[in-house]
Amino acid sequence: MARSIGQLGTPAQGRELRARGRRTMRKLLDAGVETFAKRGYHAARVDDIVKRAKISHGTFYLYFANKEELFLTLTQEVADEMVGLADDFPAIEVGPKGYLELRSWLTRLVEVYERYGPVLRAWTETEIGASEFGRLGTDVWTEFSRVLIEQIRRSSTNDLDPQIAALAVVAMIERFNYYVLARQVDVSRDDMLDTLASVTHAGLFGGANETPG
Template sequence: MRPGGTPAQQRDLRAQGRRTVARLLDAGLRSFETIGYAATRVDDIVRMADTSHGTFYLYFASKEDLLAALAKECAAEMEALADGLGPVGPGADGREQLRAWVQRFVDVYRRYGPVVRAWSESQIADPALARLGQRSLRRITSKLTDRIAEASRPPGIDPAPAAFALIGMLERVNYFVLSRGLPVDDAAAVDTLAAVLHTGIFGGRPARRAPTGGRGRR
């Protein structure tokens, strides 16, 4: 659990060491959240984790190594999420299932959003890390592509770009709403996202009468 960076993996940590690793990972995540990966200094992380520079390098080979550790956690979560999406039918239950899945995405993103963003930021960076990201993104979109392809999707929808549209829409709306404090109600956002995806991508029939929405809140 939470294996830490390269140097940490070459030893077997005791309880105290594992706690320190966790503190550093959390501090990194928090700082990436607040000021972004690029702007985060190792000093910020160790101050937040209430430890020292020396200790940081006891467990991580570099700042990027810590990002990589977080990224592995994040990739695992995201892939599990993608795998958790079953076939989406056109009816009300399909929509409801989609809604639940979007909600799960929100939960994961609330924790790992900073990592996802750091990933895009650190454009070329470490090739190994970049490959990890691309591989993960490919797995996720390929799973989604399959789900879209098998659905009774409307004409004009090409499954591959639609998968990118799906994941991109989720990511950005979550970013806008969670990280910036945008003036949008969370529940309404989840409902709307599910509706757009269902109707627009999975060929869902619009809900007869919207139990929650339709009143056009602003």
């Protein structure tokens, strides 16, 4: 496809950005998340993004080579948050203390999901397993699961394959968040957290399904 070799606007990943430039970039990233949230990754047009960011069309390409690259940048941001979160995963006890710790960790996860959900979901849209894209996506959840696996191995009373069990739970959390955020189901945030914590605690850590009240 042989695009011309010298690129005009070196998408600003490389160059040093002044305050104004950083502000513009932030505006574009935020507009990106919002647009992906509203239309999904594929349906989102660069035009939607720049309109939302109140930025001219040409400026977009000063910062990103294309929509995919903006997405990849967002991806890095989530990955960082997620890995940090996974590192903080506590040892879960069977009793009420374990339940509460689990719940409060899940709260943080839901917060990340609330901010970056559209980005996380976008991976689903994409051709699977193929691109840099897919690989990156896997990595986030994999790293995430890795930690869970350790915990389950230590805490769990049942004899499930820890890897599979962790995956199942991550899947549930992700999907459930999706349903709630996508308003396909109407549930308060607290109720969601109670349920997530409870099911996870009971299903994986041998907890006794203690819910508040």
